[in-house]
Amino acid sequence: MANIRDVADSAGVSVATVSRTLQQPERVSPKTRNKVMAAVQAVGYKPNLMAVKFRSGKTHNLVVLVPTVANVFFARVISGMQEAAAELGYSILLANTLGNSEIESHYAKMVSTSQADGLIQLRAHNPFDATMINDNGLLPMVNACEVIDDGQYPVVSLDNRAAAKAMTEHLISLGHSRIAMIKGPNSSPLTQDRLAGYKDALTQAGISFDENLLFPGDFTLQAGYNAGETIARLKDRPTAVFCENDETAIGAMQAFKQANLHVPNDISVAGFDDIAFSAFVDPPLTTIAQPAEEFGRTAVTLLVDLLNGKIRKAPKVIMPFELIVRGSTGKASS
Amino acid sequence: MANIRDVADSAGVSVATVSRTLQQPERVSPKTRNKVMAAVQAVGYKPNLMAVKFRSGKTHNLVVLVPTVANVFFARVISGMQEAAAELGYSILLANTLGNSEIESHYAKMVSTSQADGLIQLRAHNPFDATMINDNGLLPMVNACEVIDDGQYPVVSLDNRAAAKAMTEHLISLGHSRIAMIKGPNSSPLTQDRLAGYKDALTQAGISFDENLLFPGDFTLQAGYNAGETIARLKDRPTAVFCENDETAIGAMQAFKQANLHVPNDISVAGFDDIAFSAFVDPPLTTIAQPAEEFGRTAVTLLVDLLNGKIRKAPKVIMPFELIVRGSTGKASS
DNA sequence: GCTTAAAATGAAAACGGTTACATATTAATT
DNA sequence: AATTAATATGTAACCGTTTTCATTTTAAGC
16 A cells, blocks of 8 residues: 555655645645646555544544434434535544443543544433543533533534424314323433423413323334323323324324224324424324434534634524424314 | 553553553553553543554444435344444444445545445445555455345345245235336346346246336335325226335325225235334335344454455355235235 | 745654564573 | 573554654745
8 A cells, every 4th residue: 555655755755745735735836736646646645544633633533422323313413414524524423322321432432532523412411421531521522402401512402392382282272182292211301391391381271281191102113102002092081192203103193093093083193303204104293393404414513613612602502493284183072 | 631651651661561451461460460550540541542543554443334324224234233343343434325426435435545444335336436446456345235246245135036026925825916016226236136026926926027017216205105196096006016115115005095095905015124114004014024133243244254354255145034914915806 | 146035845753552572570490 | 599481571663644843945026
């Protein structure tokens, strides 16, 4: 494998000149620039980027911790990240953590071991023990989507509370007053925020909150199905179910159908995220759309700014949401 | 940031001893080992892995080119990869190529620029121009899932032809003889193989192949929906539709429902892949299950063997499939 | 044409580890 | 206790770049 010295010899210049030609072409005369470029071609030179990154101390790699790439919403976020990263000259190292904190640590350590410049977390908690904290005590990190905002790190998030309130208001406006909620994991801030928004809307409409209408879930199809089965069997069945994500909603709808309940005539179902499948289930799912790709783009941009010292105080970016009304929600069947 | 020299000074030994303590602990006496370990703690030493990888020439990174992480089947494959990689001491660098050959090149070049040791492709074609081919003319690469087998690289694949034949036989056994197929992109070898299997079964059953029952698609929900709409409108409608993946099948089912066709009474629908959603649509989808995680594990294992020179001739691994019969296929309504 | 500033280039020292080789220490053998 | 082998440690070269600093070349100003 040809190295920079081979190029230098072939071009009859010093290695410094070769390096400069490649890094800052304007700093070398057009004449030598051409000589060097020709030599690069001639010897088939490919810079050893491991050496470059080592020497320069900048890897231009960003680690992204994603709970599971199987989540179609995250997949869209990742697409946005990759776009923005490419534009800014960075590579994304995607870590599919599966909620496993060992895997999380493994990849997070890439920052403290100089394999990556910064970190983006799509799932906010405090995964980082002291061993992976860098010198000034703060990792170059951005939290996106699911954030715990302790003011230390930049965050890009949705106003989940407002979105959940908007969806609940939609259901109330259709005449529903017994509205169940299938939650995400209690440990998730998303769950808390969406629950709060749900309560906000109830309170505002003068509907008293009923703890018994809350059902546990974990954002999976199966959990939605399980909760749906339970709900279908209730004597005093709610007329609407608000699910904290679309997978849950699709699972619940399936359970309702198998229990011979018609959606939305017998029971309305609403989701959250607007994943691609939601438009193709029967009936199509009413949900909250999030600008997923934009989440990714913003997170990357923020992180790169942070790395370049362009950010002093940790900013908070709130992304807009949109209520998408489809066929799965309808008038309450009193 | 403390470096190896700081540790050496603190422990009162040479840098070589520190390096040995960390890399091959058995080669240093227990006494100094303890001294060094204590010093590592004391100064908060974190090896600069960029330096290690540069010096040793082994990055222990594997690049994985995935057409789109949004494909839930690929997501499972990736999970398997990450597992196997972790066990073998490798990191997966996931590249979401979106079919964009620039992104593909960008990440594939990580191998020729010493940022990664090898490459796994989940979508086989010939993306690599000469500039990214290494010295001996061959990249350390494994093709998985969707493979063009030119005998040069190890492959891990499914017998798509046999699987498609099995599914078609299933439909024939239910009395169907007019069986449509919604294809994937023609450029994909998967499409060709599955089409061949479909024809095999028809031929074997003495059913003549009808070109007009072939419908274009691209593995997306929308494409399935579009094809489904077309099929629903046909005067001489087929009684079954075999879709080359589950997304397509789910899209088609939705179109059928909106056209007031009942699945499977009016028309049977079959998919391929057995993604999680398939069990939760109405009716649940008959499909072909693939050992997705095992695909990933095998691909990684193969690549690491290749890197370690344990493989001489490019092996071909064929993974098993399973026909999963659910509610979307039923007796032909003559 | 001479002086001076600016631009282009080269020599060599880093960067932070690993590792071959030399040397010192310890253990084994007689 | 002396000799030898085995083990432990140290010295220094090296990996392929970038970058500082010194030097040379070119351009500018008068």
